[in-house]
Amino acid sequence: MFIKPNPTSGVPIYVQVMEQIKHVIETGALRPGDQLPGIRALAESLVMNPNTVAKVYRELEHEGVLELRHGMGAFVTDKGHSRSRTNKLQAAQSQVKQLVEKLRRQGLSEDEVRRLFEAELIREEELLGTR
Amino acid sequence: MSSAILETVALTKHYGRFEAVRELSLAVPAGSISGFLGQNGAGKSSTIKMLLGMMRPTGGSGRIFGLNIEEPSESIEIRQRAAFVSEDKRLYDYMTVEQMIRFTRSFFPGWRGELEQRLLREFELPLDRKIKKLSKGMRTQTALLLAFCRGAELLILDEPTEGLDPVNIEKVLELLVGFAAEGTTVFFSSHQIAEVEQIADRVFIIDKGRLLLDAPLDEMKEEYRRINMVFDTPLQTPAFALEGIERVRVDGRSVSIFASHNIEGILNHAHALHATSVDVLPVSLKEIFLESLKAR
Numbered sequence: 472m473f474i475k476p477n478p479t480s481g482v483p484i485y486v487q488v489m490e491q492i493k494h495v496i497e498t499g500a501l502r503p504g505d506q507l508p509g510i511r512a513l514a515e516s517l518v519m520n521p522n523t524v525a526k527v528y529r530e531l532e533h534e535g536v537l538e539l540r541h542g543m544g545a546f547v548t549d550k551g552h553s554r555s556r557t558n559k560l561q562a563a564q565s566q567v568k569q570l571v572e573k574l575r576r577q578g579l580s581e582d583e584v585r586r587l588f589e590a591e592l593i594r595e596e597e598l599l600g601t602r
Numbered sequence: 603m604s605s606a607i608l609e610t611v612a613l614t615k616h617y618g619r620f621e622a623v624r625e626l627s628l629a630v631p632a633g634s635i636s637g638f639l640g641q642n643g644a645g646k647s648s649t650i651k652m653l654l655g656m657m658r659p660t661g662g663s664g665r666i667f668g669l670n671i672e673e674p675s676e677s678i679e680i681r682q683r684a685a686f687v688s689e690d691k692r693l694y695d696y697m698t699v700e701q702m703i704r705f706t707r708s709f710f711p712g713w714r715g716e717l718e719q720r721l722l723r724e725f726e727l728p729l730d731r732k733i734k735k736l737s738k739g740m741r742t743q744t745a746l747l748l749a750f751c752r753g754a755e756l757l758i759l760d761e762p763t764e765g766l767d768p769v770n771i772e773k774v775l776e777l778l779v780g781f782a783a784e785g786t787t788v789f790f791s792s793h794q795i796a797e798v799e800q801i802a803d804r805v806f807i808i809d810k811g812r813l814l815l816d817a818p819l820d821e822m823k824e825e826y827r828r829i830n831m832v833f834d835t836p837l838q839t840p841a842f843a844l845e846g847i848e849r850v851r852v853d854g855r856s857v858s859i860f861a862s863h864n865i866e867g868i869l870n871h872a873h874a875l876h877a878t879s880v881d882v883l884p885v886s887l888k889e890i891f892l893e894s895l896k897a898r
Contacts, residue, residue, distance in 0.1 A: 478796060478799040478800040478887075479796055479799060479886045479887070479888065480884070480886070481823060481883065481884020481885050481886055482823070482884060483819070483820040483823040483824055484800075484819075484820070485820055510783060511780065511783035511784075514779045514780070514782075514783050515776055515779055515780050515783070518772060518775050518776045518779055518800065518801065519779065519800065519801060520635050520779065520782065520801050520802065520803045521779060521782050521783035522633065522634065522635075522782070522803045523803060523820070526820075573880070573881075576873065576877065576879070576880045577878065577879050577880075578878055
């Protein structure tokens, strides 16, 4: 279900694996109450540091996506599932923010940025319409 | 992962006038997989030899499991509890693989027989072949098998994947990950930065015997950035003397900065200088390694 993270990407491995797990939950491949692999099993199958797997599970517990039951393992929470939409929007917002900041630094005006976004959405609609 | 299982304080080694290791202070956290990176001749093997009592330090001190590396009786205990694979994968050439294993096993009461059988299968080692006749890769695999099966609390590995093909490298990394999951601490040197990047949680970079960098890998990846900027008019290097900047390369109107922290501050500065384009890029450990060497 999980693929090996890319160690040479600049994105920390724990962030890559956190995103994978969230994605798997979003797609419904893992549902509330489902159990994730044990730390050792996941570390061995992805050939990654077990301390990093533990960190991933802790962070996801902190975000409410997983519940760590002592001695039993990590389980998907109800909240994790329903919150995935919110998380998705939050992630998208930060991507948009970065892009807007970048375009602004390149000297584009607010109006130009807005026009570009609108034009792109319209183009998408047209593409879908002609399908 | 709180306390250090292996620690050196200002560890120093001189060979005549040559300073191989200079005041090296390391702390390897218990339960970590720590990667030890450096160019050839940076002092990695000298450091490891001092840690194992195979060479006397010129100055400074070191402790493993709280035991003094320079005290002969304590050094023996260190070598009982820590397994070691040396750079030259030293083995008895006249023995067969089977004899070598049987010989080593007799010294270690905690020998893991089941693991031995599994590794013999996975590494496809020819039991009846003389060590002398083994290929470089098989020699490495034999040395690893001997170290892994001892049931040690600490693995000190000098180039543990030397001579192995990619499939076998991945097998070794998977094994190391499994040992770490059991609580074994792994301290390994490697030329293969990608390997270190894949499984280490802590990285030490040394150059010319000195420690250049000591940090958790995640932290490095979150903090280090390459920032590429373009300006309307050519700039001078002194325009970029800010905290966090490790290296600046000015090439006409474009400036490339390698920074370890203070990214926000550097971006504000770029903005104040009216950069027409700014790109912030994440960096790999290889880039961090190469830039750290150049920055000196």
